[in-house]
Amino acid sequence: MIERTYGATGVRVAVLGFGGARLPETPTGRGRFDYEKSVPVVRRAIDLGVNYLDSAQAYGAGTSEVVYGKAIKGYDRSKLFLTTKIPVDSMLQSRASRWRSRLDISLRRFDTPYIDFVFMHGLTWKAFIEQASRPGRALSEMRKAQQEGLIRHVCFSSHDTPANIIQLINTGEFAGVLMQYNCLDIANREAIQRAHDKQMGVAIMGPLAAGMFVKADPVELPHWTGETLPSRPELALNFVLNNTAISVALSGMSSIEQVDQNVAVVEQYGTMGAAASAHWREFYARQQAAADHYCTYCHQCLPCPQQVDIAENFRYMNWQRLWALDAPAKAAYAKLTGKTNWEPWGKIDGKSAAACNDCGECEPRCPLNIPIMTQLKEVRPTLAEATV
Numbered sequence: 001m002i003e004r005t006y007g008a009t010g011v012r013v014a015v016l017g018f019g020g021a022r023l024p025e026t027p028t029g030r031g032r033f034d035y036e037k038s039v040p041v042v043r044r045a046i047d048l049g050v051n052y053l054d055s056a057q058a059y060g061a062g063t064s065e066v067v068y069g070k071a072i073k074g075y076d077r078s079k080l081f082l083t084t085k086i087p088v089d090s091m092l093q094s095r096a097s098r099w100r101s102r103l104d105i106s107l108r109r110f111d112t113p114y115i116d117f118v119f120m121h122g123l124t125w126k127a128f129i130e131q132a133s134r135p136g137r138a139l140s141e142m143r144k145a146q147q148e149g150l151i152r153h154v155c156f157s158s159h160d161t162p163a164n165i166i167q168l169i170n171t172g173e174f175a176g177v178l179m180q181y182n183c184l185d186i187a188n189r190e191a192i193q194r195a196h197d198k199q200m201g202v203a204i205m206g207p208l209a210a211g212m213f214v215k216a217d218p219v220e221l222p223h224w225t226g227e228t229l230p231s232r233p234e235l236a237l238n239f240v241l242n243n244t245a246i247s248v249a250l251s252g253m254s255s256i257e258q259v260d261q262n263v264a265v266v267e268q269y270g271t272m273g274a275a276a277s278a279h280w281r282e283f284y285a286r287q288q289a290a291a292d293h294y295c296t297y298c299h300q301c302l303p304c305p306q307q308v309d310i311a312e313n314f315r316y317m318n319w320q321r322l323w324a325l326d327a328p329a330k331a332a333y334a335k336l337t338g339k340t341n342w343e344p345w346g347k348i349d350g351k352s353a354a355a356c357n358d359c360g361e362c363e364p365r366c367p368l369n370i371p372i373m374t375q376l377k378e379v380r381p382t383l384a385e386a387t388v
């Protein structure tokens with residue numbers, strides 16, 4: 001398995017990491033992971049070279065940590081990197097004593113004397129400044145636990161805006177960061193580069209767009225000119241690995257077949273001939289350039305008096321035009337009804353292109369000078385009409 005260095009820690013991580021949020025669940029419906037089914041999936045990944053195991057206290061109602069604890073028994077602990085995430089986003093959760101008792105729970109669940117990477121879970125700039133970084137709170141307790149040898153590295157995961165993620169990176173407090181990036185969502189590109197420049201490890205969540213990209217019907221891609229259409233996991237994982245600022249892509253794998261397929265894709269990365277490589281590079285560059293041209297989802301054009309979620313309308317248009325994700329794009333567009341929805345790629349708040357009344361307020365605010373009104377008119381017939 002190809003390895004990369006995780007920032008200044010010097011730790012060598014396999015580029016495919018195990019995302020611990022999607023393991024097979026028990027039939028109880030309470031979201032707990034089934035140990036008998038999950039442990040062999042993780043062990044298969046370890047046998048094939050995966051050494052970075054991502055979890056969180058919240059995944060599987062606490063059971064992802066137990067799965068890893070069971071799975072690593074019998075392997076050389078020093079060659080595996082266990083991670084977990086602990087929330088710090090309220091006054092209570094960022095309290096030092098609370099954080100420490102949470103850490104004790106994780107250590108017990110993993111059944112290990114130390115955890116390699118511990119993250120502030122879903123950190124926002126606001127929570128960091130107002131709570132976690134204040135004296136006697138989570139950050140200082142993390143440093144203490146580090147000195148005691150209970151945790152190796154202090155990191156954060158975030159779904160905050162790219163600008164706020166960059167502010168968190170700039171604090172210089174963290175050895176690594178986990179954020180989203182995939183061929184459908186490149187908004188964190190700059191933050192990834194910034195973290196790399198600051199010698200931080202960069203882990204990526206959602207490399208397969210939470211599975212959405214790989215589950216789409218196999219149709220010809222609009223700009224693909226190669227002889228054989230690559231598989232969707234191949235396209236998605238290669239896209240992420242092409243960004244050399246990324247240390248590890250975490251895929252949430254729920255079966256041995258998925259592990260085998262994703263490992264095989266990663267094993268082949270970098271082995272293709274010069275002509276094929278040049279073709280792929282050109283293909284990705286074209287997709288990226290086209291995505292940039294349409295919209296980077298920065299939301300600077302808001303607020304819209306009609307509550308049109310401009311960026312989301314363009315996002316689904318990009319899915320359809322650039323990646324031939326016709327059905328997912330139409331399904332997502334139909335959800336633009338003005339009601340708040342949480343989707344794997346973020347929060348949807350506003351309405352579809354149908355609600356635009358051409359007032360023109362948004363266009364001067366777009367840094368890319370996108371002709372928003374004209375493009376919204378293209379969205380409607382392409383993705384069909386939705387309820388306003």
Ligand SMILES: NC(=O)c1ccc[n+]([C@@H]2O[C@H](COP(=O)([O-])OP(=O)(O)OC[C@H]3O[C@@H](n4cnc5c(N)ncnc54)[C@H](OP(=O)(O)O)[C@@H]3O)[C@@H](O)[C@H]2O)c1
Pocket residue numbers: 018019020021022054055204205206207208209210211212214215233250251252253254257258259261262344
């Ligand atoms: N995405 C997020 O918002 C988020 C947030 C916080 C943390 N994380 C962390 O980052 C990890 C990775 O994110 P993610 O789970 O969204 O990653 P992902 O790899 O983009 O998506 C995982 C989904 O893809 C499907 N999948 C994986 N390999 C496949 C293959 N070869 N063929 C077909 N389907 C395949 C699985 O679907 P099925 O299992 O349904 O078959 C799985 O649910 C998480 O597990 C978690 O540890 C993610």
Ligand code: SF4
Pocket residue numbers: 303304305306307308310355356357358359360361362363372373
């Ligand atoms: S032109 Fe349309 S999208 Fe832009 S602010 Fe006005 S109503 Fe909203």
Ligand code: SF4
Pocket residue numbers: 294295296297298299300301302310311314365366367368369370372
């Ligand atoms: S300001 Fe421009 S680039 Fe940013 S979300 Fe709006 S349309 Fe997209």
